[in-house]
Amino acid sequence: MGRRRRRQPYPADAARALPDAIAALSRTLPAAPSPEIFRRAKFDRPEAAPALWRLLFHVLSPLSADSASVSFALEAQVRWVKSVLHSQGYPRRALVQLQDDGSQGGRELLLALAWLLARGPLPERLLTQSHVRLGDEMPVCECEALASPGPPAPRVEAEGSVDIRHLQWLMGKLQLRWRNLMAGQQEQCALLGKIHLYTRGCHSDRSLGHLSVTETELLRDPEGGRQLLQRLETENARLEAALEWRHRELVFWRWMDTVLDTCPLEASPPTFLPRIPEPGAGAAGLPVRELQALQEELQALQEELREAVEARRATWQAAVGGHGPEWRAARRALQVAVAQDLAALQWAWEQGKGQARPHGPRRLVRTEARVPGRPGLWATEATEALRAREVCLEAMLRQLQGQCRQELARLVGARPGLIWVPPPAR
């Protein structure tokens, strides 16, 4: 097909500029209503509200919830959107005050959508989330491989007390599951390696060289291949719409200014609607326990650092002496270097960018030649980078276990007449 030739990129016809922009937005967002709904929303027409609630729900929920989202009634969606927006810091209280049946508030919802769009590259992020993955992907960042468990299935809660042996049994079961996982994972890697090996030379893209499981599968199963192709083409359409949106969005922002102007200014902070507050676990907001846990962790860290620093400072003070003026210059240089280092570290979490390496799953490519300068990360390097985290976690675990041992010894030591024989050291 080649590149699509336009007569001129995005004809700037003033009258059509806004509708075109909104149309582009509607085509790129998932589950977006028609452009007409947006217009009605500005005038707070009732029919606009439910559609916009649903749009916000789709936009805010993570991808995994897509299939589950159909099961949520509009009212549940409304409440959830409210809580998520609140936790993200949405400034306007008018949103929280809208009725839960989702029948009103088109204009406020439009503002909420615009707020989300203004804060970050929302269409691109959504497209990345739903991107059709054609390769065999493996994430190599240091983030968790385990997703938090999905929506808690309506399981029968364990009533009442259990014996501690039940806990031991559960732990054993957990360990067994991990062992099975590891074994299965090894097999999967071996199979992938074979498939990549056998299909080398097939791919039209020379930099990849071989087919992935997805691609081979589409050769085996034409129906699946058709569906994959359809998803790709849908994504392409959304990508084009996103490009168009980026070119046209200025007029949208001017329009949103007018929408904001039509809203009455908010009064003094009202109280929340009387509801049973649920601070704590299971909340979509900010569980206080989480904060507490983090606080304890930071305190422990600070304590560890303090000890280390004290020890080293003492050694250093003892060793200092007999260094000339050149040492002072070197010392200043070191101070500057360390300050820069630490600033970079701080920037890493302030900006929300973890490492210098971009995150996200990477496509596996089997290749023989170790050609330097080839774009891509080598598995051996990724392994090296992860080892540091492994060591860190092991140390943390050992430290916690040591703490427990001490505590238990203390408790037990208070009771005379017993001999505790620890298990043989590994």
Added chain:
Amino acid sequence: MLPAECSRRLVAELRDALDSCAELQRQLEQSLRVSRRLLRAWEPAETPAPEPTPGPEINEESPSSACPPSPQDLKELELLTQALEKAVRVRKGLSKAGKGVKAHSLKSGSTSPATRASAPPSTSHCAGSCAPETKPPRGIRPPWVPAKDLPGRRLLLVGDGAHMGKGAGANKPEAGLRDQQIIPQAVPPVPEAFTLKDKGALLRLPEAFRKAASRNARLWAQLSSVQTGDSVDAAAATAKTQFLQKMQTAAGQPGSRLSSAEVGRLQKACSLLRLRMREELTADPKDWMQEYRSLLTLEGLQALAGQCLHRLQELHSAVMEQPQGPWPEGPPRAASPCGGGADPMWSPQLLLYSSTEELQTLAALRLRIAMLDQQVHLEKVLMAELLPLLSEQEPLGRPWLALCRAAHCLLCEGGQRFLTVLRDEPADRLSPP
């Protein structure tokens, strides 16, 4: 027995952990199913394509469009086939005794080769699929030759010489060779089952798919480049900032709301600081400069930790003041991949490996890190619940001892080893009269 509240919490935590594992296991098994299926014998199906040519290169021998074979070709084919059959017979006679493999006799029916010959390939490509017209009816399973009997032929046909009848599916009797297309290389009639091992290198992706995929890559590249600097973009950026500010001021209250993003940042800060501290503590300074640098770094880390703690305490007190709104359950707020540090824009990133071992090591390490992470979390939870319990309970009875022993096992040995408790009898009771 543990008290009810405590039990409920601990059981819930452990069940969560088990569920996460189960989910991973489910995904893994699905991938395994797909991969195993691909390594067995299958039929690369003709992909229905809207283009004029019926399908991709896979479907080379489209019989109707190919020109009919010349009698000359057919003749040569016959001769070659017969020669090969003879060779097979000879070889089979030699190897039959030792192999113990079921030896199927080669049907020397000239009919089967002839039917196959009716659709000679116009190219020397050896691909997997078979146009419906030439495919012999399913019922007639053409004779096959055990793979082990024809090692040489394998080499000749596939041309890469890497496979010698073993590997995935060595037990497959249908480890067949597609003979129609490679008749110029003179192969005896064998079943049409296709395996990735033999013919994988000859697969080709369908045209429509390739086009869509390359268009996809191009569009993503365009989208990425649009993000970076453009006069239209700069104006839009200012408009957006102004809009946000206007929203904030229209709200009438300074936005000192606690956001989960901030907490996430602090969590990230904590783990980064800890990681860095580990690095410094385990490093071995070679000279005084390095020592000094290490000292400065640790001091800096300490200061940063203090700052984070301070900020966290501020937030904490702010949270306690604010009325907690209603937080209904909804779709899980799973942390966005990579904890918010994810690139908002997809870009093709590759992970290169040159041997299966490399891949396995990396995958095993990732799983191990996930497991350790889970273990650390569980350890903290167990500590928080069990240790207070033990210190509260006063009676020095067997139940308490059993609890202690079990707690020790769970907390200190990861649930794997037990200690022994002996009662120390007072000496005088044992002294002989």
